[in-house]
Amino acid sequence: MIQARLRKTFPPRPDSAGFSLDVEFQAGAGVTVLFGPSGSGKTLTLDSIAGFVRPEEGRILLDDQILFDGAARVHLAPQARNCGYVFQNYALFPHMTLRGNLMFAAERRPRLERHRRVNDLIERFRLQDFAGRRPHEVSGGQRQRCSIARALIGEPKLLLLDEPAQGLDAPLRAELYEILRQVRAEFKTPVLLITHDLEECFELGDEMLILREGKIVQSGTPKKILDQPASLEVARLLGRFNLIPAEIRALDPGRNTSRILIGEHELDGPYFPGHFKGDRVTVCVRPEQLKASGRNGRFGRNQIPAELNRAVEKPEGMRLEFAGGIKVDLSRADYERESGNRDWVIEFPADALRVL
Amino acid sequence: MGIDWFPLWLSLRVAVISTAIALALGLWIAYLLANRTFRGKEAVDAAVTLPLVLPPTVLGYYLLVLIGRASPVGKAWETVFGSPLVFTWKAAVIAALLHSLPLLVKSARAALESVDRTYEKAARNLGASEWKLFWRVTLPLARRSIFAATALAFARSLGDFGVTLMVAGNIPGRTQTAAVAIYDAYESGNNTLALGLVLVISFAALAILTVANRVGAR
Secondary structure, three states: OEEEEEEEEEOOEOOEOOEEEEEEEEEOOOEEEEEOOOOOOHHHHHHHHHOOOOOOEEEEEEOOEEEEEOOOOEEOOHHHOOEEEEOOOOOOOOOOOHHHHHHHHHOOOOHHHHHHHHHHHHHHOOOHHHOOOOHHHOOHHHHHHHHHHHHHOOOOOEEEEEOOOOOOOHHHHHHHHHHHHHHHHHHOOOEEEEEOOHHHHHHHOOEEEEEEOOEEEEEEOHHHHHHOOOOHHHHHHHOOOEEEEEEEEEEEOOOOEEEEEEOOEEEEEOOOOOOOOOOEEEEEEOHHHOEEEEOOOOOOOOEEEEOEEEEEEOOOOEEEEEOOOOEEEEOHHHHHHHOOOOOEEEEOOHHHOEEO | OOOOOHHHHHHHHHHHHHHHHHHHHHHHHHHHHHHOOOOOHHHHHHHHHHHHOOOHHHHHHHHHHHHOOOOHHHHHHHHHHOOOOOOOHHHHHHHHHHHHHHHHHHHHHHHHHHOOHHHHHHHHHOOOOHHHHHHHHHHHHHHHHHHHHHHHHHHHHHOOOHHHHHHOOOOOOOOOOHHHHHHHHHHOOOHHHHHHHHHHHHHHHHHHHHHHHHHHHO
């Protein structure tokens, strides 16, 4: 269990805007994903925990060990922290073999144990055939496995990964996810992982922290965050939503209904706690929650007419882009059936509507 | 009568010893310059580099003031070892060191600083002490440039003339290095000897630089 509260400020300089990191979170067993755009403070957070950076204030507690305490002036050296760190480019020592890299990491363990531990990890990470080679002589997947094995040799109480999937092609990415699932199952080490890929959050993350400009703007399971982004900025960061300006026309808590105005069309929605009639809001709805179909004469309840700009082939199906920037995902079969239409309507299912 | 090989042999001995000292001392200074922040850091760097730009006579003068028989260092040396330091081959080593040290410090600092800091972060993260980190990670990763710099320093100390002449003198069979012997031979009209030594020194330097470039560029 890692508990961190930290603050670090970089004052503005002539050549760079200032930045301040101010985060508080805890992460237990399983994988916690730090998600955010570049420059949001993800790596700084990881480096503070690993001890490469000294925060100005706060406290970092790993299990019951204090790694950093601003008030008590405790700042353990990176060597004393026992946090495994997997670097973005793996940082395997190029002048050592894979086994040499693992031995280097194992040297703080008792002498008799070292070889056993190294051999054990070589086997578990399927590196037997490459252990005698140097990092540049093995494949990307082998380097990746070796760097994770190296980070785990000292039985760290926490594993930190800085964008491990950055720049990997699809098969390697799948392999990485498999290894990390293996790590989660076999090593019971809490994992803190940086990414800016939402797929990865779902693939790996038990918990997710969203960082923006040095602050945590939302935390929770990936599914919960995708279902209910806490704010417009979170929805924008996740990048998976139609964000449509609207106005609340009526609210009825008793019947759990509302009326909202999009453009010149009124739609039914659920009751929105915390909002008032007349509020200008943003409707937040995912493309796959909307339905699009051909317009036959009049349009029905919760449907608005729309002009199709283009249809884009996606791996999962078709994405229709309508005038006004509204996107709707449709299965290929549905699209085939409707593609003869010239006029379209978009249906907004009442229970899928969220406002921010 | 064949060529007197003593000056060459002496030059070689002086160069080997001064390069060894320069390597040890230079690595240490370069490490401090590359890894520590302290006041006057760039002043230290400038002071170490100074011998590269000062005239040999100025350096020789300073050295005589510093280690001459009347100086505290010179007196201390004489008390401990029973003979003066100046006008011995040991003074020639110091003279050569004056030029090989700056070359080494400059290149070694650049080489150490060019090692990707991620490797150092990784090593610390894996529990390596600063000592282990330096010897097992940073130095091996910088070894090519440092080897090239060492070769350059060696070539440079093989041929020092001005400072050596001032502090070690020109005593044939005792302190007369190859560079000094060439001057001596030329002055006394012994062109064969001068040419012989010139060619040997030139080829040695050329060979060393070729090796240094090959290793450094790889």
